[in-house]
Amino acid sequence: MSNKIKHYLGDKDVQLILGTLLRVGVLVSTAIVIIGGIVFLSSQTNQIVSFENFKPEQAKFSSVAEIFKGLKTMDGLAIIQFGVLLLIFTPIARVVFSIFSFLMEKDYMYVLIGIIVLCVIITSLYLDIAH
Amino acid sequence: MTVLLFTIIVLLGAFVAGLLGSLTGLGGGVIIIPLLTLGLGVDVHYAIGASIISVIATSSGSAAAYVKEGITNIRIGMFLEIATTISAIVGVIIATYIKADYIIVIFGLILLFSAFMMLRKKIDHSNNEKTSVLANYFKLNGSYPVDGGQKQYAVHHVVGGFAMMFVAGTLSGLLGIGSGALKVIGMDNIMKIPFKVSTTTSNFMMGVTAAASALVYLHKGQIDPAIAMPVTIGVISGATIGAKILIKTKTDKLKLVFAVVVVFLALQMIYKGLTGAA
DSSP states (O other), X not given: OHHHHHHHHHHHHHHHHHHHHHHHHHHHHHHHHHHHXXXXXXXXXXXBOOOSSOOGGGOSSOSHHHHHHHHHTTOHHHHHHHHHHHHHHHHHHHHHHHHHHHHHTTOHHXXXXXXXXXXXXXXXXXXOOOO | OBHHHHHHHHHHHHHHHHHHHHHHTSOSHHHHHHIIIIITOOOHHHHHHHHHHHHHHHHHHXXXXXXXXXXXXXXXXXXXXXXXXXXXXXXXXXXXXXXXXXXXXXXXXXXXXXXXXHHSOOOOOOOOOOOOHHHHHTTOOEEEEETTEEEEEOOOOHHHHHHHHHHHHHHHHHHTSOOHHHHHIIIIIISOOOHXXXXXXXXXXXXXXXXXXXXXXXXXXXXXXXXXXXXXXXXXXXXXXXXXXXXTSOOHHHHHHHHHHHHHXXXXXXXXXXXXXX
């Protein structure tokens, strides 16, 4: 029984840290998106945009490498995309964190399940589907 | 349309989407995609890319509030994420090979279904009869705090629930939505998980699932920063305010009004897809 109570308290701590992690992730990425938005808008307010046709070949910053390259020149769109990338990585960080907490609980079955989920996500990072 | 005007319109629309999404529990994508495609003539590929970002934003934003209460069952979430993440990627691959018109029609049908699910009276099927061998093996049964004590619950039909999550994940990847309505069927009706646990756990899964498909969409060039910027800012601010209002107000009437709007949007999307106007 005492083991069970300890387990629950541990879970509580983990959940609290998880909540904070998510909040910080969302806040930081939104802030970066806003900064990128200001940089982007201040340079081309009156330019005409059209998204009526999907043109993947014209897509800017569609990979992690391109985003970092764009960051060096302080490109507004690259900054936005970096914020978006951070937002995408927030739930992924949550999975990584959960794996560690399962490891501390010595629940190896769930360490494995967490790693499987993480592997699927990492695969998606390298998946390049042709059009 | 100038960049500034486009940004302002999308920002306002995304704000409303985030607000209504959190008040009604339907998520942001339901409004973001029709707003962009029907309202602003944006290609559905870009709309899906923007929507998947809004799903992550609302999931992480509201999850931060939920996990503090300590009722998310991380084991159930993690276990079912095997199904949702794999199938989300399958969904994105399917999206690459089928015509955009079909995607729009499927989206419309899911919208109709979501509106129906939102209005349906929810019945809590949860109990504590530990009969499922798989639930025991995967340690899915759990408990949640109720004034002073702990309420135990048992998880049922693990295989059925897992299969349902595969469907939910596929549609999430295909359409760029959170598939909340389907996850509810899987967790509440099939696996008989109590509401308090299923709502927060499904929200936890949504972010992780969307992250898997979002990375593929990023590589495909479907996430355009000029659209993602106002969508992210609008949805997050709308959802944050929505979550604050939610504590104080009853949302029954709002849900009814919103369901009518969603049905209207759904029919428009289906019409657009069928007539090939996309």
